[in-house]
Amino acid sequence: MDLTAIENSKTLILSNPAVQWNITFCPQNIGALGSMRIGKDGKLYMTNGQPQVCTGTSGVGLALHVINQPDLPGLSCSPNLNAIYNFQNGMSETYGRTNLPREIVLPPKNRIDTITSPLMRKNVCYHENDTLKVADGASCIEWSNGSPDNIITVTQSGIYWVKYFKDCVLYIDSFDVHFATMPNIEAVQYGCPGYIELKAGAINGAPFGLSLYNSFGGKIYEKDNGIYHSIPNLDAGIYTLNISSLGDCFTTMEVELKAYPIPVITVIPPIAQLLIGEEITLSAYGAMNYIWTPAGSLNTRTSNEVIAKPTETTDYTVVGTNDYGCRDTAYVKVSVDYNKNIRIPNAFTPNGDRINDLFSLPGGNWNILRFEVYNRYGQMVYQYSDNKAGWDGRYMDKDCDAGIYYYN
Template sequence: MRKSYFFKILVLVFLAFGVIPASAQNGMAGKEFWVGFLSSYYNSVDIILNISSNHNTSGTVSIPLQNWDTTFSVNAGGMASILLPAQVVQNSTSEVSRNNGVFISSAENITVFAANHSMYSTDASYVLPLNMLQADYFAVSYTAYGQAPSDALIVATQNNTIIEITPSINTFWGKPAGIPFSITLNRGQTYLLRSESGGDLSGTQIAGKGQFKPFAVFSGVYITNIPSGNCCADHLFQQMLPVDYWGLEYLVAPVKGNFAIRIVASEANTEVKINNGGPILLNKGQYFTAHHLNTPQYISSNKAITVAQYLQSSDSGGAGDPAMTIISPVKRGICSANFSTLQVSTVNEHYLNIITKTTVNNKVYLNGNDISLGFIPFLIAPDYSHKLILINHGTYNLTADSGFIANVFGIGNIDSYFYSLGIGGGYYEPIVDFNVSQPACTGQAIDFSVNQIAHSYQWLLGDGNSATGSKISYIYDKPGSYKISLIINSPEGYCETLYTDTIEKIIEVHELPNYSMFTDTTLCGKYSSININLPGSANKFLWSTGDTSSSVTIENAGNYWVLASNQGCSRRDTFKIKKLNYPKIELFADKKSICPFETAHLNTHSNAGLNFKWTTGETTKNIIANQEGMYGVEGSNECGTAKDSIHINALVNPSVNISNDTTILLGTFTPLQATGGISYSWHPPTGLSCTNCPNPIAAPEQTTLYYVTSTGENGCKTMDSVMVIVDIDLHIYIPNIFSPNGDGQNDVLYVRGKGIKNLQFFIYNRWGEMVFESRDLNYGWDGTFRGQLLAPGVFVYSIVAILETGQRVVKNGDVTLIK
């Protein structure tokens, strides 16, 4: 579109949409395809798939994770167009996965072409079949217009696909340039990577990790003008070729108006030349761009590169708005293509650009008409010629005897489209040689390979067996000379009559050293050694000891290896020598007799590295014995077994007798007595006259439980205990009423108490006259005074007592005399 200068008018588009075709000679044909779509600058977008086939066939277009599908059918040489739901399949959010991958399947081979169209912007791309997808890509894009982003889109074809992305520029959400990050996608999921505003993702590597799981990559720009900074901008969209399909040589034919090219390298130290000029040095992911070109370009390199061609904006010498396609390498041409131009109201000129071999016998036909004349040889690569043809809108068939590389583009004042007619196997080149891995040895896989793309390969291996494929591995059982024949047929993509070429080579297969390998061995004894001899077909030896003969004597433990060779066929084996002492073992016990509830520790003294087995079933080096019996132990290693045993006796505890529990008054004592042992130990020691005698005197100040441990003649010990209760209730008590009436009940008033040593007891009447006095606990008042029984009444008493503890107690009160 011309962004600033044209009034935008809604037009009807895609009345008929062109398609890269599908003959059997076009590698773009297949039965399964995956595709995804970028979002465009415009909101109103038509997303279309065009499907064609050389067969009458049918199939399904689906968005598996959205439960959307539709069917199609197509006649041989015809085309089916499918309109997809744009709001579902477009991707506009960076660095998130979405469930909108589109899957196409059919019963027979088809080719698929994808396009999007909005007002004044049309973009298209071939879609690679599933069997052409790989797991290593680099994005090719262009600098976005203004603040718009550059885009790359991944479509997964299998579950748990792990992909590592190394952005060449900071991403929309800030992932830094040059720092890899990984994502995991499931079948049918997509992942959009967008650059920062105004960025260019070209050179971004997108590579699978772990198990090989192919995926598709599409790249482009939300909106751009070419060169950057000029007025006229379009959306770009193109499927990326896997690195395996890149090449070393490219031819770029001129278009109407100026064009640009971009070259991206896959490896470091890539030297690129344009028209055999001075080398341009590119490292992995770096790119070179040239603008304002209008002549044929020959591009060569020492390592694989990919090349994009751009139509420039109309105000920069271009004939329309920007458009982009990926150029096929020289050696990946095709032989036939069915295609249609795009009928878009904003495009009024359609062109076919053809590159083919410069040979007299190479006939090029367009819809059956010979157009072989008028091809112009490339000055730098005269073996190839190009021709630009103005064609009308319509459907075409293009063929060439020697194959071709071609693209179609359309231009108008405010729109353009640009797409390649496909990528194939390449042009046929006679086989020169094939590779054989060396050395060639019996019993080992020998690799055979040829760097030649072909339709079929047959290897005759000289022993009556054969194999197919460009790379094979084969194992010979016997040594000898073998004549190897490789028969190669021209590949499906080549256009000459099927060509067969054969090359022969004689190889010598030598016998791999054959001997019985010495196994890991254990030597027994300090001075032991072993002699190892390796008889057999080997004629050279090298041991890790430095010896070079067929035998070696080894005395020390360690890891060893030997390398035996025969005519370059080498066998390396490793073995281990262990050296052990003969087992020695001696059994010790910390005690050989145990009392009840005691244990004995049984310890082994032995050389290191033994395995132990006790008669108890235990396997530790040391054990604990808790009962009487014979204990045996075996200690073993690879050199033998040693044994020892020991008997553990069980003893009986002594019988101890001890005093009964007793009660004493505070301040008094009691003797304790223990019998039945030869020695005694009392505890706690508080209040005892001795702690290691059989009969201590106990005078505790509080109730105490005394333990005695009695040791018998065999050393075993028995424990018992005795409780000494201390009565600390030393209060003095006197009744407050008594009745001296001769009935034998409470006739005498006594002072009661414990621990009283001395006593003074006085009784007074209410006038203070003393009526009774006593100094004896057993002498109480009978209620009389001077021989006469006193009348009932209240009397006062006074007590002064000296206790056994020496404490002086004074107590006063009253008592009532009744009858």
């Protein structure tokens, strides 16, 4: 084997050194070189691989080698063999050795000196914080947040770890903590009677499952993994919510739905009758805003007071809403009298004084198909289609004689 490269590198080869080896007192069962550790002082520490206790004299018991300058090559790293000992391990004080006030012990046989536990998952259901605890009997504890305590409090999801010694073995435990936050659900919610909307969750929240039950125990809603749940058209009362989240989290809560006051709408008059062509004012009271239907025969549809001029019997509906948006409905029936008997005057005086100068039909909501006036000889002296204003008592630009005339 060519060792030139190793020699030229001036590398220190570590072995199991046996200083003052005494087979009589310490049987030859030397193990491998102990695990190496870098101390906080930057020095390298390792066990010498000897039995934990060497009975007798002049033997070498369990001790620690120290490399004072591990970053330097060769012997310049300043190795110090068996530099740390303890008299209970069968070692005696010698120049350059330091007596450790505690016994140096080895882990049990067939045990590794570092155990990394599998990742432990922990779900925190609907609480703002939780605690993580190190195993009983642990020492030299160091958490991922730097805490040396047996118990730490966590408030956020994430991976947490803890290092500690127990029975001369270094353990590293890791925790995967997941916080399931309680959905945003108000315990008391309001709405209009029969139209209350129960809301649970938030648009940017975490998904959760929701089942909703009424006061009689009947299920009225169920959905898995929604970030926002909305159940409309509910009555006032107490409702039970079953809430579930990822990680087998489950809880139950009650929500009270309360109803806003509703307006009470009245219409004056509540019923009316008109002759064809007449109009009437209808007034509504009890709300803030109004909508009337049908609107075709109304002068407006959004006022509390409207003028109606129907051409046929009509059932009007007015919906009023209050400040809460709750509404009530009222109705009014306007009947129309279709009696078209026209009352026509039986005399007129066409003398030019602008008083009763014309013989005409009274105005109304009807169509005149034919209106003619005849003298006593049966001669037609006026026809509506030629002069729609009415008969002025003249025929062919001449005044007609006073007397009896007929019309149809």
